[in-house]
Amino acid sequence: MKTPISEVVGSMPIVDVHEHHIPEVLQNRNVGLVQLLKQSYAGWTQARPYPLPGEARDLDPMLEESGPGSWSEVRAYVEGSGSSMFVRNLVGAITTLYEVPEGEIRESNWERVDRAIREKHQNPDWANAVLKRAGIESIITDPYTDPLMDARARLGEDYRGVMRINAFACGWHAQSRDHNGNSAFELLARLGWVPTCFEEYVEALGAVVDSLGSRNQVALKNALAYDRDVSFDEPDETLARQAWGIEKPDARQRKAFGDFVVDHLCRLAGERDIPVQMHLGTAIIRGSHPLRAAGLIERHPRTRFLLMHLAYPWSRDLLGMAFVYRNIWIDLTWSMLLSPSHFKLALHEAIEILPDESRMMVGGDNWHVEETFGTMGTVRRLLGEVLEEKRAAGYFRERDGIRLAEKILRTNAIEFFRVLPRRVWSGL
Numbered sequence: 001m002k003t004p005i006s007e008v009v010g011s012m013p014i015v016d017v018h019e020h021h022i023p024e025v026l027q028n029r030n031v032g033l034v035q036l037l038k039q040s041y042a043g044w045t046q047a048r049p050y051p052l053p054g055e056a057r058d059l060d061p062m063l064e065e066s067g068p069g070s071w072s073e074v075r076a077y078v079e080g081s082g083s084s085m086f087v088r089n090l091v092g093a094i095t096t097l098y099e100v101p102e103g104e105i106r107e108s109n110w111e112r113v114d115r116a117i118r119e120k121h122q123n124p125d126w127a128n129a130v131l132k133r134a135g136i137e138s139i140i141t142d143p144y145t146d147p148l149m150d151a152r153a154r155l156g157e158d159y160r161g162v163m164r165i166n167a168f169a170c171g172w173h174a175q176s177r178d179h180n181g182n183s184a185f186e187l188l189a190r191l192g193w194v195p196t197c198f199e200e201y202v203e204a205l206g207a208v209v210d211s212l213g214s215r216n217q218v219a220l221k222n223a224l225a226y227d228r229d230v231s232f233d234e235p236d237e238t239l240a241r242q243a244w245g246i247e248k249p250d251a252r253q254r255k256a257f258g259d260f261v262v263d264h265l266c267r268l269a270g271e272r273d274i275p276v277q278m279h280l281g282t283a284i285i286r287g288s289h290p291l292r293a294a295g296l297i298e299r300h301p302r303t304r305f306l307l308m309h310l311a312y313p314w315s316r317d318l319l320g321m322a323f324v325y326r327n328i329w330i331d332l333t334w335s336m337l338l339s340p341s342h343f344k345l346a347l348h349e350a351i352e353i354l355p356d357e358s359r360m361m362v363g364g365d366n367w368h369v370e371e372t373f374g375t376m377g378t379v380r381r382l383l384g385e386v387l388e389e390k391r392a393a394g395y396f397r398e399r400d401g402i403r404l405a406e407k408i409l410r411t412n413a414i415e416f417f418r419v420l421p422r423r424v425w426s427g428l
């Protein structure tokens with residue numbers, strides 16, 4: 001049954017605060033069904049795409065090209081992992097966008113679906129048409145294959161970017177790289193910096209932050225939970241300096257170097273009022289508990305932190321932190337794809353405990369627009385259900401639910417990132 005709340009949630013334009021839209025994926029014309037499944041969270045059901053400490057990997061499997069595929073490959077996703085929300089979300093989007101009358105992908109139709117995907121991807125306007133149908137007004141992307149990319153120039157007028165800081169926190173030596181393969185020295189060289197000592201390196205970091213606007217980058221992104229633990233302790237500059245210029249510093253020196261760089265960047269961000277997005281939860285799971293980052297957040301009360309993914313599975317700990325530290329905002333991105341049931345429970349609690357209505361935002365966290373389309377549909381459905389449940393329980397009135405929906409889907413992101421979307425959106 002359509003209610004005023006579900007009408008608004010279903011038709012409100014979305015400012016999407018997190019995607020991994022990158023030109024090499026979005027502008028690739030050679031995309032079929034298996035490619036879509038692999039380059040999505042459905043792909044994560046078959047193999048974890050990032051290494052744990054002690055593991056090695058050559059190529060990022062998310063960025064590999066797939067062949068034409070076979071039913072047994074497709075079946076591994078749609079039947080073997082058919083109960084995963086990652087698969088349900090993407091298959092739902094594919095059957096809607098490609099008008100699959102069976103409403104599912106099966107042995108008798110997978111080749112037809114594959115052909116339809118390949119045909120649509122020949123059209124350079126397809127991606128924008130899908131995003132428009134998803135009701136997305138503007139997108140903040142994290143192009144981790146090139147942390148200095150100008151997303152607006154490369155992907156279109158409605159894009160802005162964030163700059164991943166991982167490479168800089170791992171930049172103790174010209175040969176050192178982060179888990180994405182990015183080198184601080186290579187990035188700095190592109191901006192004209194060739195640091196020859198620790199002081200010059202730190203000075204160069206300031207210049208990188210000061211030039212964010214020239215690349216249409218609206219925030220820093222800390223995804224170090226994929227490189228190390230998120231215990232960004234009080235910086236120990238003496239120990240951090242010991243790592244400088246050494247190809248293989250020991251674990252204590254590496255951690256101190258990263259702690260120092262992250263602390264420095266968070267201070268610069270606070271002074272310039274630039275937000276810092278931070279991945280929390282899962283990743284290198286032994287070190288990704290949100291409370292490990294509490295010291296960093298406490299040391300930088302002027303820095304606005306946007307903490308991601310409800311720190312799954314520690315959403316309640318994260319909400320407790322957001323109650324205590326008033327420089328925390330919550331990016332709900334990905335949490336609804338991990339577990340919609342847990343998402344609803346956590347969203348009920350978040351509405352009740354967060355100190356004001358400005359705190360929550362949504363994003364897709366996806367590579368292909370098909371998955372983004374599915375995720376926005378999932379966001380709208382779950383948000384609508386939770387707000388409707390709150391109204392039905394007498395927690396608040398209908399207009400309170402509508403006001404909060406507009407903030408979560410759109411206006412909080414505009415105020416937080418200070419981006420003014422171009423109103424290209426014209427209704428679902």
Ligand SMILES: [Zn+2]
Nearest residue numbers: 018020142365
């Ligand atoms: Zn992400």
